[in-house]
Amino acid sequence: MVTENIPRTVIEINDLTAIYPDGKIALNGVTIDVRDGETVGIVGPNGAGKTTLLLHFNGVLSSADSKAVRVLGMAVTKKNLHAIRSRVGLVFQNPDDQLFSPTVFDDVAFGPLNLGLAPDDVRARVEGALDKMGMRGYDSRTPHHLSTGEKKKIAVATALALPCEILVLDEPTSNLDPKARRNLIHLLATLPQTKIIAGHDLDLVLRLCSRVIVLDGGAVAAAGAPREIFFDRKFMEFHHMELPVFPS
Amino acid sequence: MHHSFIDRYSHLDSMLHRLDPRTKIIACLSFVLSVVLTPPHQAFQFAGYGAVIAFLIVVSSVPPAYVVKRSLTVLPFVLVVSICTALGRNGAGRWMVWGLLAKAWLAALFVILLSSTTGFADMLKGLERLRVPPVFIMVLSFMYRYIFILGDEAMRMERARQLRSFGNTRGQIRVFGNMVGSLFVRAFERGERVYQSMLARGFDGEIRTLSPCAFAARDFLFLALVAVVLGAIKLW
Numbered sequence: 001m002v003t004e005n006i007p008r009t010v011i012e013i014n015d016l017t018a019i020y021p022d023g024k025i026a027l028n029g030v031t032i033d034v035r036d037g038e039t040v041g042i043v044g045p046n047g048a049g050k051t052t053l054l055l056h057f058n059g060v061l062s063s064a065d066s067k068a069v070r071v072l073g074m075a076v077t078k079k080n081l082h083a084i085r086s087r088v089g090l091v092f093q094n095p096d097d098q099l100f101s102p103t104v105f106d107d108v109a110f111g112p113l114n115l116g117l118a119p120d121d122v123r124a125r126v127e128g129a130l131d132k133m134g135m136r137g138y139d140s141r142t143p144h145h146l147s148t149g150e151k152k153k154i155a156v157a158t159a160l161a162l163p164c165e166i167l168v169l170d171e172p173t174s175n176l177d178p179k180a181r182r183n184l185i186h187l188l189a190t191l192p193q194t195k196i197i198a199g200h201d202l203d204l205v206l207r208l209c210s211r212v213i214v215l216d217g218g219a220v221a222a223a224g225a226p227r228e229i230f231f232d233r234k235f236m237e238f239h240h241m242e243l244p245v246f247p248s
Numbered sequence: 249m250h251h252s253f254i255d256r257y258s259h260l261d262s263m264l265h266r267l268d269p270r271t272k273i274i275a276c277l278s279f280v281l282s283v284v285l286t287p288p289h290q291a292f293q294f295a296g297y298g299a300v301i302a303f304l305i306v307v308s309s310v311p312p313a314y315v316v317k318r319s320l321t322v323l324p325f326v327l328v329v330s331i332c333t334a335l336g337r338n339g340a341g342r343w344m345v346w347g348l349l350a351k352a353w354l355a356a357l358f359v360i361l362l363s364s365t366t367g368f369a370d371m372l373k374g375l376e377r378l379r380v381p382p383v384f385i386m387v388l389s390f391m392y393r394y395i396f397i398l399g400d401e402a403m404r405m406e407r408a409r410q411l412r413s414f415g416n417t418r419g420q421i422r423v424f425g426n427m428v429g430s431l432f433v434r435a436f437e438r439g440e441r442v443y444q445s446m447l448a449r450g451f452d453g454e455i456r457t458l459s460p461c462a463f464a465a466r467d468f469l470f471l472a473l474v475a476v477v478l479g480a481i482k483l484w
Contacts, residue, residue: 055444058448059447060444060447060448082450082452085447085448085449085450086450089448090445090448090449092441092444092445092448094441096397096438097438097441097442097444097445098445099393100389100390100393100394100442100445100446101389101393102368102369102372102389102392102393103369106369106457106458109457109458110446110449110451111449111450113456113457113458114449114450114451114452114456115450116456119458122458123458140369142369143393144393144396144397158449159449162449162450
């Protein structure tokens with residue numbers, strides 16, 4: 001008998017529909033799944049619904065249909081929110097939204113403290129998370145004094161300080177200069193978590209992601225291997241995307 | 249925009265900088281309270297407080313000119329208020345104006361010295377350990393974090409307006425109103441996003457923090473000294 005080791009599904013989205021407060025449809029019947037250990041890219045034009053979709057992954061937004069989203073086998077209900085949020089780290093596009101505390105330490109410690117961990121545990125987690133992002137020694141710095149590259153790395157560290165199994169990143173490389181961008185991509189590649197990366201950086205998706213989901217007009221337009229999708233010139237033009245200049 | 253506007257010089261290293269923020273907050277409040285409770289004609293006591301603050305400024309290695317210049321900003325306001333209250337009180341009125349001015353100025357000096365020797369983050373930790381309600385601390389910390397971001401945003405909008413107004417001043421008040429409105433909307437939306445990012449990290453309405461403050465021997469010594477000095481001035 002052949003036993004195949006298929007990783008378990010960690011995120012299941014089933015026919016998810018979401019509506020913006022102004023009545024516009026943000027997501028229209030989205031169905032996707034993400035497996036353990038995968039790195040998945042979500043790409044698509046502005047307003048495609050990428051960020052709205054990401055906010056469903058740890059229950060910041062939730063669907064009226066409780067069966068539409070399952071994270072790590074749990075339905076997104078009030079009862080499960082705490083468990084889901086501690087295991088799914090969400091990194092927002094703008095680090096100034098993510099980093100709201102007077103010091104870097106306070107910000108990275110925010111998640112662990114909300115989990116109710118002991119002070120020594122919190123300190124160890126903060127140090128570990130900063131270390132993983134190459135930001136050791138930044139504890140007492142004020143976010144306002146940091147460069148965008150540094151802020152982005154600290155923002156990822158705020159998620160890593162939680163015992164997170166899934167890392168959700170919204171446009172991690174936007175507004176970064178080439179050096180900071182390369183540095184961040186290298187660091188992301190070293191993280192063992194399941195990663196979901198949304199954005200317009202197709203080169204990053206080519207490098208890190210085994211699978212890509214194209215979102216357009218709130219619906220999944222295609223899903224598959226990045227190489228196959230990105231080199232379909234007609235398809236890319238139809239969905240207003242451009243091929244990376246130097247595909248590696 | 250200048251981001252170290254509030255706690256400039258707080259990164260210096262001096263005996264005052266090294267004290268626990270709680271010590272400094274308590275000392276500052278005691279001085280301010282004691283200054284406020286001094287009758288206006290006790291010139292010697294005022295001189296005493298002046299000597300104390302002058303000594304502390306020298307010890308703190310914060311440039312004295314900076315502290316004095318900043319403290320002067322309170323005077324016009326106090327002057328207006330004190331003249332209004334003193335009107336129609338002949339002789340007593342003069343004492344009143346002098347008393348209010350001296351008290352306000354001395355109090356401002358103490359507070360400015362406090363904020364110049366204590367980083368804002370440490371100040372918040374100190375206030376928190378002194379049992380100021382967490383909601384106030386949170387509001388202050390958000391203010392400190394976002395006031396400059398908001399200021400930058402306003403500056404960029406103003407620049408964009410100037411670029412396209414070609415010196416035309418007609419109708420600019422309306423444009424200005426729109427700018428204030430859109431700045432408010434942007435701030436509101438940022439608030440939403442910040443709240444989402446807090447929720448994403450398990451925020452449930454309860455504010456939890458780690459306070460690394462610790463009282464050392466020098467803190468007790470300093471507070472004891474403050475008590476002795478205050479007592480001496482009062483009994484003069």
